[in-house]
Amino acid sequence: MNNFAGIEDKFAAADTAAVYLQNIPFDGTSTWGKGANKGFEAFLDAAENMELYDIETDSEVYKRGVHILPSITEDRSAEAMFDAVYSSTKELLRTNKFLTFFGGEHSISIGILKAFYEKFPNITILHLDAHADLRASYMGTPYNHACAVHAASKNANLIQVGIRSMETCEKQHINLEKVFFAEQIYQTTHWMEKAINLMTEQVYITFDLDALDPSIMPATGTPEPGGLDWNTTIRFLKKVFTEKEVLGFDIVELAPIDGFKAPQFLASKLYYKMLSYKFELK
Numbered sequence: 001m002n003n004f005a006g007i008e009d010k011f012a013a014a015d016t017a018a019v020y021l022q023n024i025p026f027d028g029t030s031t032w033g034k035g036a037n038k039g040f041e042a043f044l045d046a047a048e049n050m051e052l053y054d055i056e057t058d059s060e061v062y063k064r065g066v067h068i069l070p071s072i073t074e075d076r077s078a079e080a081m082f083d084a085v086y087s088s089t090k091e092l093l094r095t096n097k098f099l100t101f102f103g104g105e106h107s108i109s110i111g112i113l114k115a116f117y118e119k120f121p122n123i124t125i126l127h128l129d130a131h132a133d134l135r136a137s138y139m140g141t142p143y144n145h146a147c148a149v150h151a152a153s154k155n156a157n158l159i160q161v162g163i164r165s166m167e168t169c170e171k172q173h174i175n176l177e178k179v180f181f182a183e184q185i186y187q188t189t190h191w192m193e194k195a196i197n198l199m200t201e202q203v204y205i206t207f208d209l210d211a212l213d214p215s216i217m218p219a220t221g222t223p224e225p226g227g228l229d230w231n232t233t234i235r236f237l238k239k240v241f242t243e244k245e246v247l248g249f250d251i252v253e254l255a256p257i258d259g260f261k262a263p264q265f266l267a268s269k270l271y272y273k274m275l276s277y278k279f280e281l282k
Helices: 036-047 078-092 106-119 150-155 191-197 230-243 262-280
Strands: 019-024 066-068 098-103 124-128 157-161 202-208 245-252
Touching: 019 078, 036 098, 036 262, 078 106, 098 106, 098 262, 106 124, 106 150, 106 202, 106 245, 191 230, 202 230, 230 262, 245 262
Parallel strands: 019 066, 019 098, 098 245, 124 157, 124 202, 202 245
Antiparallel strands: none
């Protein structure tokens, strides 16, 4: 496997890199579009064709170091995957590196989130998604992609942004004071400030790419119309990184479309932009 964005080995060494990148290519519970298990390879390919100077922050954040960890390939069951990810993330949290993860479907986040909210009991989970993902169980398991933030909603300060699809069974678990539905975002002017004011000091971000509108991100398992645009998204993320201590993040649900490279380029740009905000904001 090549280094992230083709960076030199000296910027990818495990001992000196500030950032760890973990691939978890599980796609075992997705219920419509498949292919998220192929997302990381497409993401890396796109990253190698990305300019590494970020204009907005006047920086080259890759020089902080990005080390790609061995992939977690456990796929015997959703439960087994959860156990492997949870155990691995607990170990990684002892390294004091900035931890980033790439899916795979959104179920990969369940174990990550558990490890984070156990270590940081006052953490906020910022969930960007088209779907509420609050089912207690789905298709016989609580580790389904439709249950991605259910446990987090009971154990952490969950803020949800971009939601525009859910089932009635999820209404009992949703906190309407902490949800920013997609249609409301485009009808109000102060939603970003309100969302950030609801956050605690430490934040973990779980970013399902279907939070974005299908016009710019069609390569997901369940694209939903009416999603976030690029500039709104990065403006919000910049405010979060500026005003809060972001402890880590994951990006999930990239299901590449053969012959269409724009979505994976967006994913790589999003990843790099988030690192730039974490380390290079003046």
